[in-house]
Amino acid sequence: MSMDRREFLRSGALAGAGLAAAAGLVVRDRLRQEARDPTGSETARQLPAPPPAVSGLAEDSLLRMQRELARAMAKPAEQRRWVMVIDQRKCVGCHACTIGCVAENKLPPGVVYRPVVTEERGAFPNVHLKFTPRPCMQCERPPCVPVCPVKATWRRPDGVTVVDYDRCIGCRYCLTACPYGARTSDFGEYYTDGAAVGADGRAVAGPRGPWEDQANHEYAKRWNRAGRASPLGNARKCHFCLHRLEVGGLPMCVTTCIGRATFFGDTNDAESLVSELMATHNVYTLLPHKGTQPRVFYVA
Amino acid sequence: MKRYLTFVWDCVRLSFVGDWRYHLWMTILTVVALLGLYAYCQQLVHGLVTTGMTDQVSWGLYIANFTYLVGLAAAAAMLVIPVYVYRNMHLHDVVVFGELLAVAVITMCLLFVTVDLGRPDRALHLFRRFNFPISMLTWDVIALNGYLLLNLHICGYLLYCAYCGRQPARAFYVPFVFIAIVWAVSIHTVTAFLYVGFGGRPFWNSAIIAPRFLASAFAAGPAFIVLTLQIVRRVTRHRVTDDALFTLRRIMQVAMIINIFLLGCEVFTEFYTDSAHVASARYLYFGLHGRSALVPWIWTAIAFNLLATFLLVLPASRALRTLNTACVLAIVGIWIEKGMGLIVPAFVPTPLGEVVEYFPTWGEIMVCLGIWAFGLLLYTIFVRISVPVLAGELTYEKRYGVQAP
Numbered sequence: 054m055s056m057d058r059r060e061f062l063r064s065g066a067l068a069g070a071g072l073a074a075a076a077g078l079v080v081r082d083r084l085r086q087e088a089r090d091p092t093g094s095e096t097a098r099q100l101p102a103p104p105p106a107v108s109g110l111a112e113d114s115l116l117r118m119q120r121e122l123a124r125a126m127a128k129p130a131e132q133r134r135w136v137m138v139i140d141q142r143k144c145v146g147c148h149a150c151t152i153g154c155v156a157e158n159k160l161p162p163g164v165v166y167r168p169v170v171t172e173e174r175g176a177f178p179n180v181h182l183k184f185t186p187r188p189c190m191q192c193e194r195p196p197c198v199p200v201c202p203v204k205a206t207w208r209r210p211d212g213v214t215v216v217d218y219d220r221c222i223g224c225r226y227c228l229t230a231c232p233y234g235a236r237t238s239d240f241g242e243y244y245t246d247g248a249a250v251g252a253d254g255r256a257v258a259g260p261r262g263p264w265e266d267q268a269n270h271e272y273a274k275r276w277n278r279a280g281r282a283s284p285l286g287n288a289r290k291c292h293f294c295l296h297r298l299e300v301g302g303l304p305m306c307v308t309t310c311i312g313r314a315t316f317f318g319d320t321n322d323a324e325s326l327v328s329e330l331m332a333t334h335n336v337y338t339l340l341p342h343k344g345t346q347p348r349v350f351y352v353a
Numbered sequence: 354m355k356r357y358l359t360f361v362w363d364c365v366r367l368s369f370v371g372d373w374r375y376h377l378w379m380t381i382l383t384v385v386a387l388l389g390l391y392a393y394c395q396q397l398v399h400g401l402v403t404t405g406m407t408d409q410v411s412w413g414l415y416i417a418n419f420t421y422l423v424g425l426a427a428a429a430a431m432l433v434i435p436v437y438v439y440r441n442m443h444l445h446d447v448v449v450f451g452e453l454l455a456v457a458v459i460t461m462c463l464l465f466v467t468v469d470l471g472r473p474d475r476a477l478h479l480f481r482r483f484n485f486p487i488s489m490l491t492w493d494v495i496a497l498n499g500y501l502l503l504n505l506h507i508c509g510y511l512l513y514c515a516y517c518g519r520q521p522a523r524a525f526y527v528p529f530v531f532i533a534i535v536w537a538v539s540i541h542t543v544t545a546f547l548y549v550g551f552g553g554r555p556f557w558n559s560a561i562i563a564p565r566f567l568a569s570a571f572a573a574g575p576a577f578i579v580l581t582l583q584i585v586r587r588v589t590r591h592r593v594t595d596d597a598l599f600t601l602r603r604i605m606q607v608a609m610i611i612n613i614f615l616l617g618c619e620v621f622t623e624f625y626t627d628s629a630h631v632a633s634a635r636y637l638y639f640g641l642h643g644r645s646a647l648v649p650w651i652w653t654a655i656a657f658n659l660l661a662t663f664l665l666v667l668p669a670s671r672a673l674r675t676l677n678t679a680c681v682l683a684i685v686g687i688w689i690e691k692g693m694g695l696i697v698p699a700f701v702p703t704p705l706g707e708v709v710e711y712f713p714t715w716g717e718i719m720v721c722l723g724i725w726a727f728g729l730l731l732y733t734i735f736v737r738i739s740v741p742v743l744a745g746e747l748t749y750e751k752r753y754g755v756q757a758p
Contacts (some may be wrong), residue, residue, distance in 0.1 A: 238401070286400055
């Protein structure tokens with residue numbers, strides 16, 4: 054088992070080159086990288102101007118938020134600070150936000166970004182219901198981000214924690230880390246699986262409804278689960294409808310709220326409705342003792 | 354190099370040679386492993402929807418088995434420590450079997466993690482965007498693969514030396530043995546740290562998990578090895594003394610008692626405090642809101658563990674039959690307690706207060722059985738090869754009539 058010098062040098066050079074290449078990859082990975090923005094670097098753009106307030110009538114909060122949104126989107130991403138304020142006194146528990154979100158993001162069964170938690174309180178006959186809509190808290194110190202083994206999730210400069218579906222390996226470690234249960238995993242379910250079968254066992258509507266394979270526009274990209282493509286198998290979460298913000302639309306849950314109980318805006322804008330609400334109301338956050346510093350505030 | 358290839362070739366050849374019992378056993382394992390592979394293909398096509406896991410309980414049987422097996426692998430160190438640290442030579446001849454067990458079991462662990470991935474096609478992202486040292490999962494990747502390499506090196510080197518008919522050079526394996534001992538403790542500690550670092554999962558958020566992992570591993574591991582060694586000495590010509598088994602019995606005695614003590618500490622802290630955080634433990638031991646799928650399991654586990662401890666401390670367990678009973682009880686008890694009993698309750702109730710129960714599907718169970726069969730297959734092959742090689746019945750010299758250079 055002897056090796057001549059030429060062979061030794063050759064194998065040494067090969068091993069060295071391999072090592073250097075590996076080290077280069079590792080180092081490149083550790084270098085400071087610019088904040089990645091999955092919705093593109095273009096932030097300032099011409100957004101449709103909402104109609105001016107009708108004098109004499111109280112302006113709809115949606116119109117005001119729409120106007121403020123256009124103002125915020127004209128700024129670079131790192132100067133915006135999105136928050137959501139949810140007024141539980143106004144929430145009627147209709148779940149329109151949950152359904153609106155499912156429709157907007159084409160969520161399959163089992164994946165819900167914004168459920169409404171219903172609590173029964175009191176004893177008959179003195180009972181009442183308390184509703185707590187629960188989007189992603191977009192924590193300032195998100196426990197779900199550091200645990201990701203492949204750096205597939207991060208917090209954007211405007212405060213939204215995002216997932217890169219092309220990187221996520223689906224280990225569901227972030228689901229475990231989130232104390233709010235705000236992360237879900239797309240296990241690959243379809244609404245029509247086993248549903249479109251008649252009482253006699255025959256298929257009624259074919260194997261799969263065509264709407265099941267429609268692309269969503271999360272993160273301003275087209276994602277289509279057909280053929281086992283992402284986001285099937287990935288971790289998925291509420292992203293404050295970044296793709297809608299980019300085109301001047303409020304998050305779907307804000308727009309569909311029939312009680313006008315959900316507010317959205319930029320706290321860096323002191324004039325905004327959310328800044329006003331946070332200053333004038335006794336807002337609270339969920340599980341403050343977990344130290345996550347949520348960016349979703351509740352008024353109760 | 355050529356000699357090494359002949360060694361590998363001889364090993365492959367040898368793994369196909371045996372009597373009818375050996376062939377039957379291997380056939381059964383292969384069939385079960387292939388069935389598991391089939392079930393996994395189903396999962397690959399349809400997604401994790403073929404499993405019983407949900408958003409609420411997002412880890413299940415796979416991670417449960419993984420956790421248990423990490424302990425089993427770590428326990429190989431329990432054979433090595435007496436030999437190399439305390440110079441207790443009863444176990445000297447069986448050290449290699451322990452380390453081979455570690456190799457087979459770590460392979461199973463890696464398979465269990467892989468089948469749990471929602472997008473296994475991206476598993477290689479681990480190489481390109483390794484979030485080390487922030488994510489504990491990356492620590493576990495390093496710990497497990499490092500342990501696999503260490504044990505592969507030690508066993509491979511010792512076997513190859515025996516094949517060449519020369520004395521192994523201490524410098525080539527003894528340092529690795531000592532590293533492997535520390536590493537064995539680390540794999541289980543790191544695996545415990547996977548779970549304990551979450552404020553949102555109070556059931557796991559406890560410093561006692563890591564020591565309990567080690568205690569239970571050092572009970573279940575030797576128990577498994579005691580049974581294996583008896584099978585080895587029954588079906589092969591390899592001599593395993595009763596003294597070796599009784600040394601392992603002593604390790605199990607201590608480990609089981611510590612494990613039960615730590616369980617008591619945990620149960621007291623949870624239930625006497627009786628804060629909102631007790632909900633998971635209450636679900637596990639007594640059921641919550643009428644949901645109690647785990648209750649019969651965990652009480653079986655506790656009964657088995659108590660009985661095993663009781664048997665082990667009695668002098669009666671110096672009889673092999675009693676010792677074997679205690680071993681089986683300990684293996685099953687700890688498998689339940691550290692698998693489903695540890696992983697699932699942490700997800701119940703959910704942060705939103707839902708009580709969603711987890712039931713594994715048949716597909717999931719088949720994948721698990723397949724991986725277990727594959728692990729046993731590997732281990733059988735390892736033992737099949739190492740017995741004649743270590744006994745000096747299969748050497749380069751005997752095969753080719755020339756002394757290895």
